Amino acid sequence: MMNIIDIKDWGLGLSEHVLIAGPCSAESPQQIETIAKGLKESPVELFRAGVWKPRTRPGSFEGVGVEALEWLQIAKDILDVPVTVEVAKTEHVEAALKAGVDVLWIGARTTVNPFSVQEICEALRGTDIPVMVKNPINPDLQLWLGAFERLNKVGIKKVAGIHRGFSDPYEKRYRNKPEWSLPIHLKRMIPGLSVICDPSHICGAREIIGAVSQRAINFGLDGLMIETHHDPDNAWSDAKQQITPQALKIIYESLIFRENVDEHPEMLNELDQFRQKIDLLDTQLLELFAERFKVIEQVGDYKREHNLAVYQPSRWEEVMESRIQDGLRKNLTEKFMKSLLFAIHEESVKKQEAQLKETRPLTNA
Numbered sequence: 001m002m003n004i005i006d007i008k009d010w011g012l013g014l015s016e017h018v019l020i021a022g023p024c025s026a027e028s029p030q031q032i033e034t035i036a037k038g039l040k041e042s043p044v045e046l047f048r049a050g051v052w053k054p055r056t057r058p059g060s061f062e063g064v065g066v067e068a069l070e071w072l073q074i075a076k077d078i079l080d081v082p083v084t085v086e087v088a089k090t091e092h093v094e095a096a097l098k099a100g101v102d103v104l105w106i107g108a109r110t111t112v113n114p115f116s117v118q119e120i121c122e123a124l125r126g127t128d129i130p131v132m133v134k135n136p137i138n139p140d141l142q143l144w145l146g147a148f149e150r151l152n153k154v155g156i157k158k159v160a161g162i163h164r165g166f167s168d169p170y171e172k173r174y175r176n177k178p179e180w181s182l183p184i185h186l187k188r189m190i191p192g193l194s195v196i197c198d199p200s201h202i203c204g205a206r207e208i209i210g211a212v213s214q215r216a217i218n219f220g221l222d223g224l225m226i227e228t229h230h231d232p233d234n235a236w237s238d239a240k241q242q243i244t245p246q247a248l249k250i251i252y253e254s255l256i257f258r259e260n261v262d263e264h265p266e267m268l269n270e271l272d273q274f275r276q277k278i279d280l281l282d283t284q285l286l287e288l289f290a291e292r293f294k295v296i297e298q299v300g301d302y303k304r305e306h307n308l309a310v311y312q313p314s315r316w317e318e319v320m321e322s323r324i325q326d327g328l329r330k331n332l333t334e335k336f337m338k339s340l341l342f343a344i345h346e347e348s349v350k351k352q353e354a355q356l357k358e359t360r361p362l363t364n365a
């Protein structure tokens with residue numbers, strides 16, 4: 001069990017719908033000042049700016065470096081909010097702590113590497129600075145979880161996650177594809193953990209940032225980190241995905257925040273009638289699954305006796321095709337049908353494969 005301090009109790013005045021904004025990269029003291037002044041109109045609670053930028057290929061702007069840390073004080077003074085930067089190695093942590101940065105974040109390309117995460121953790125030992133951890137670039141929940149465990153082991157309890165989407169070469173709509181089920185799983189695995197959404201890196205294009213921000217809120221994420229620049233088209237990094245402080249204000253004001261039903265006992269009562277029906281249907285589904293797997297076992301015995309392969313491609317193709325069509329007629333999506341059928345088939349072949357190794361005498365085959 002991890003020991004987590006809720007984002008509201010970090011002592012920084014952050015709320016349950018935290019809004020983090022600021023440029024992708026700190027470029028100059030004037031740039032920080034202009035952006036911070038623009039952000040005064042929005043309920044920004046934490047100011048972000050990249051100082052060290054991990055870039056895919058060398059030659060791109062890699063951040064101003066340590067010199068930019070002191071410019072963050074300008075934003076702090078104008079907005080009266082804490083500031084956060086990304087750190088990727090020991091020297092970054094040391095410099096950020098020395099400069100009085102309030103919150104650190106670990107980027108997706110760092111979370112993916114346990115050696116780097118451990119290096120950061122060692123540099124943090126003995127401090128209690130809050131750390132936000134972006135998801136690793138690949139949708140590996142264990143790797144994301146591992147970063148929190150490493151932080152917790154060196155005594156960092158003020159932690160939060162950031163969902164910035166996942167790299168997928170076939171994805172066309174997003175720069176980094178969102179996987180909304182992953183932050184939900186992570187929140188279940190680390191009770192009390194806030195997970196913030198970074199629509200800028202998910203979208204890669206400013207036009208869809210509003211829609212993705214609303215989806216994040218709908219899925220119960222705990223806040224937004226949105227890259228903001230006074231002149232986005234001329235930003236030194238990630239120009240296409242940055243928005244102006246004015247656009248941020250419009251997006252934020254259009255968001256609809258939704259509540260958890262647990263805080264509304266009267267609605268809980270009303271929902272209960274539906275939930276009882278769902279309970280019953282789930283029980284029936286499980287009974288049917290159990291029955292299906294009993295038949296699978298009988299087929300498994302038959303296969304063992306007659307030396308047949310567990311995986312039967314032509315039959316499985318037929319099952320997939322017919323069930324998907326049936327599901328579509330019943331308004332179930334192809335994606336859902338495929339993942340359900342994959343799960344069923346995986347369990348069936350695992351059971352039958354285990355049966356092949358058994359030595360008990362065959363009874364009913």
Ligand SMILES: O=C(O)C(=O)C[C@]1(C(=O)O)C=C[C@@H](O)C=C1
Binds near residue numbers: 300310313319
């Ligand atoms: O038909 C079989 O041979 C089965 O064992 C059943 C089943 C299934 O789950 O429907 C399982 C494995 C095979 O690859 C094909 C189908």
